Amino acid sequence: MQIINIHHPYQTDDIYPDDIVLVLGFFDGIHRGHQEVINKGIKIAKERGIKCAVMTFNRHPAFVYRRFDPDTHTYLTPLDRKEDIMRRLGVDILYEVDFTARFGNLPPQQFVDDYIVGWHAKVVVAGFDYTYGKADKANMKTLPDYAKNRFEIVTVEKKEFQNDKISSTRIRRYISEGKVAEANELLGYLYEISGFVIHGDARGRELGYPTANIYPHPYIMVPKRGIYAVKLKVNNEWIDGMASIGYNPTFGHRPSYSIEVHLFNFKEDIYGEDVRVKWVDYLRDEIKFNSADELIQRLEQDELESKEILSNVTLNKLDY
Structure with a gap:
């Protein structure tokens, strides 16, 4: 082209x-x-x-x-x-x-x-x-x-x-409400954001759920706060994972939201790498847990749900 x-x-x-x-x-x-x-x-x-x-x-x-x-x-x-x-x-x-x-x-x-x-x-x-x-x-x-x-x-x-009517306005509304699966139906492919990996608080690593913290494209629409099943592309490979958009309320106040992606069966150092994140489905809202153990228990459940959702996802030509 x-x-x-x-x-x-x-x-x-x-x-x-x-x-x-x-x-x-x-x-x-x-x-x-x-x-x-x-x-x-x-x-x-x-x-x-x-x-x-x-x-x-x-x-x-x-x-x-x-x-x-x-x-x-x-x-x-x-x-x-x-x-x-x-x-x-x-x-x-x-x-x-x-x-x-x-x-x-x-x-x-x-x-x-x-x-x-x-x-x-x-x-x-x-x-x-x-x-x-x-x-x-x-x-x-x-x-x-x-x-x-x-x-x-x-x-x-x-x-x-x-x-x-299928429209960009309708899709924006769905994304702002966390209804990414509905948005994907209208798009005809999986909604994605692009960005690069930066250092975060390393809180996920301490919990046994290390995350890639994503700094997004400045003018791209980010879904609402919550937990999602996602796919992340890095080094030309799509990897399954789950993502959190929010403020990590269990560990106190933070001044701005973060986008953190935990990748399944992946342990490479990807700081500074350009990535693309596809938002497959919404799991739940961001919750303040009473303890780290309670959070870990819920993360285990989130992982199981994400893997089940992602097992049924097939990328089409517009997704690659």
Whole structure:
């Protein structure tokens, strides 16, 4: 897959020179609804013998349009993860546009002229709710007016699961509630965060449950506090484990939460290693135990439950 970075105003030489099918969307999460849009574009491109290109942005438009809030402005898929999933889906070209105020304030006609026609798009594919510029003026219903018969338009209708729309907003709600299994159903793969391993309090080692403390990507959405069955990738290997997100209340107050992963049958030193953590299922809430022995007893139960859950997990092509 070719990745092309675009900053407005772009140079003609930046653009792929031949005809394309252009898929539009920010695609945070690249959930099953997004995948349907992207796969539609890939299918049309193959039928026509041309490349399928996806236009996305380097950051969410909310970062530009609204005041930054670190508690709400987080991603389901940071850009590197988005690139990886697009590649695995079979996208030929990924345009990553720097979403700046100048770009975001383009009049709809100029956006269509410069970023669709100017990119040699013969077919445009997008979800029913795709907007560009002001949503009340520039959406899929108004796109034919700006297109002026210069390219075909394919609108993909909403995809539902359990009588509700599959959306990034719904997935975020599930993750914030600890319902990662439900989120995974909508994503079509296991939700993950990336980060690297740092030193912690070594409390887990003292209890017989050594953990890898994860410093996460700064703009990625972390599930709610609690205990989870997880898989962690380090050194190109996926390893089963269980994770705790929280403040370790049994041992007193700490100023910030930690993400700690206990890996089953694994004893290597991985400090400083980049890792990916897949959140498979929620086990329980974080609890303050009366003693270390009581905590250990519960950790033994958590391990058994995690191993049973993980024994039934099969990774698909978007998980690797």
